[in-house]
Amino acid sequence: MSNSVNRYKEDLGRIHLTIILTSDLITSLTHDVVGEVEKLGLKAMIRADGYAFMKSSVVGELGLPHLRYAIIEDRAMVWVRAPYKLSEELLALAGFNVKEYCEEIIRAAREIAKIFKKYEDKAVGLNIELPEL
Numbered sequence: 001m002s003n004s005v006n007r008y009k010e011d012l013g014r015i016h017l018t019i020i021l022t023s024d025l026i027t028s029l030t031h032d033v034v035g036e037v038e039k040l041g042l043k044a045m046i047r048a049d050g051y052a053f054m055k056s057s058v059v060g061e062l063g064l065p066h067l068r069y070a071i072i073e074d075r076a077m078v079w080v081r082a083p084y085k086l087s088e089e090l091l092a093l094a095g096f097n098v099k100e101y102c103e104e105i106i107r108a109a110r111e112i113a114k115i116f117k118k119y120e121d122k123a124v125g126l127n128i129e130l131p132e133l
Helices: 003-013 023-039 057-062 088-094 098-118
Strands: 016-020 043-047 050-054 066-072 075-081 125-129
Touching (some): 003 098, 016 098, 023 050, 023 098, 043 057, 050 057, 057 088, 066 098, 075 098, 088 098, 098 125
Antiparallel strands (some): 016 075, 016 125, 043 050, 050 066, 066 075
């Protein structure tokens, strides 16, 4: 396994965003987040607890890392599901390059963090953890 894959695994594992808002604001936040992620070229696939954001359903089928967005009561949370499953071989099967794939996830997380920050003055709590540039 290459050093860059290990570095990206660590970077993806550092993505953790949480915001606590009232339910009406969570709905508005979710609308904003889904819209922005889709503008970035990721699909918002509905899950029981929120959304999976990924390039295509192949990502989920292969178990590759992807962004997850969950709503639990008054909290919205974002993290990367299964960063430890990052694999050059699986990405190649899906037609993706490791660097471009991971940087797209990180870029999307940064954009979501910007949206979370727009709601900061109305939030009960906000936590943003992202890898350094």
